Amino acid sequence: MIHYFKKAEEGKKTFLLLHGTGGDEMDLVPLANMVDKGNGILSIRGAVSENGMNRFxxxxAEGIFDEDDIRQRAGEISDFILEASEKYGFNPNDLIALGYSNGANMIAAMLLLKGGIFRQAILHHPMVPLSQVGDINLEGTSVFIGAGTNDPIVTGENSQRLYELLKGNGADAVISWFDKGHSLTKEEVLASREWLLSQT
Incomplete structure (x- = not known):
């Protein structure tokens, strides 16, 4: 997979970054550095092209996902994480998954398909990625959801449903609301930073 990697400082963890539709592996690097610049970074480029735009x-259609493809791609990303951890020497169990929009949806799907794959996740403007979810155990997993009160792509009801789905399956989930539509703002990034600091 096309990706960017930065080694963590001593004693620090590593971010897994998954960008939004049309982004690439460098899009969220400044955001990750704003949250914790000492952490390492494994940032992946989405392998699906939709009219020239990278996706995961x-x-x-808008808001209607190919769920078989989600399951397949989630497995491929999981496999790549293990390969990358061996190549670069980081602990895959200590990854902090951070995604925006399409990337956040993929992280949410990975949590719902393989409970416990990430212990910490930051999801900016995600939506419920799967219509059917089996029995999962998300105890020991902490999740921050940044949602828009007036998001034109993700309804407030959908954001709330994802929060309840994660929490209902054992995750320590929080949801924070912002009024800037689907945009990822500095205010939201700083809120996620405060949340992450509270986890350690």
Whole structure:
């Protein structure tokens, strides 16, 4: 997979970064550095192209996902994380997953498909990625959700449903609301930073 890697400082963890639709592996690097510049970074470019825009899985229409493709791509990313951890020498169990929009949806899907894959996750403007979810155990997993009160892509009801789905399966989840639509603002990034600091 096309990716960017930065080694963590001594004693620090590593971010897994998954960008939004049309982004690439460098998009969220400044954001990750704002949250904790000492952490390492494994940032992956989405392998699906939609009209020339990078994504992490196919969709049938706006807000309607190809769920078989989600499952396949989630498995591929999981495998790549293990390969990268061996190549670069980081602990895959200590990854902090951070995603925006399409990337946040993929991280949410990975949590719902393989409970415990990430102990900490920061999801900016995600939505419920799967219509059917099996029994999962998310105890020991902490999740920050940044949602928009007036997001034109993700309804407040959908954001709340994802929060309740994660929390209902054992995750220590919090949801913070912002009024800037689907945009990822400095205010939201700083809120996620405060949340992450509270976890350690």
């Amino acid at each position: 899985f196919r969709r049938i």
